[in-house]
Amino acid sequence: MLPVDLETLRLFLHVLAATIWVGGQLVLAALVPALRRAGSEVPRAAASAFNRIAWPAFGVLVVTGIWNIAAEGDRGPAYRTTLTVKLVVVAASGVTAFLHSRATSRRGMAVFGALTGLTALAALLLGIVLAG
Numbered sequence: 381m382l383p384v385d386l387e388t389l390r391l392f393l394h395v396l397a398a399t400i401w402v403g404g405q406l407v408l409a410a411l412v413p414a415l416r417r418a419g420s421e422v423p424r425a426a427a428s429a430f431n432r433i434a435w436p437a438f439g440v441l442v443v444t445g446i447w448n449i450a451a452e453g454d455r456g457p458a459y460r461t462t463l464t465v466k467l468v469v470v471a472a473s474g475v476t477a478f479l480h481s482r483a484t485s486r487r488g489m490a491v492f493g494a495l496t497g498l499t500a501l502a503a504l505l506l507g508i509v510l511a512g
């Protein structure tokens with residue numbers, strides 16, 4: 381059998397946290413119509429329950445992301461540029477998720493919700509590019 385080592389743990393934790401941050405947002409968005417039918421306050425309650433695991437997952441992404449950088453080292457200018465773009469979209473995903481959770485208007489919820497989802501997907505894609 382292939383070895384399970386520290387690199388496995390580093391990538392496992394990074395990808396696990398990414399599944400929660402990115403996949404959780406997509407699943408929650410898909411459930412919103414059904415949650416609304418269950419009661420007007422239900423989507424907000426579900427979102428705040430999700431936030432209790434989403435923000436710790438975001439923290440794990442940052443910590444294991446720094447671990448990734450330390451482990452991979454400097455892999456040239458194209459890698460650095462890709463990493464920089466990824467960090468910008470990660471920051472945008474975090475900020476827009478925060479603004480989404482604070483939004484009071486339906487329009488604000490929709491705009492910041494779409495932005496956090498799209499930037500999270502972009503971070504996922506760029507993560508795959510970095511690891512490739």
Ligand code: HEM
Pocket residue numbers: 391394395398401402441442444445446448449452463467470473500503504506507508510511512
């Ligand atoms: C929304 C946040 C993030 C998502 C969704 C995400 C997702 C991913 C994914 C899916 C991979 C590929 C793992 C693999 O296939 O082995 C990856 C790799 C990587 N990520 Fe992230 N990531 C996020 C945040 C971060 C942050 C904050 C950093 C840096 C501080 C970072 C640095 C890296 C690096 C350097 C790699 C390449 C690892 C390697 O080649 O071994 N990521 N990321």
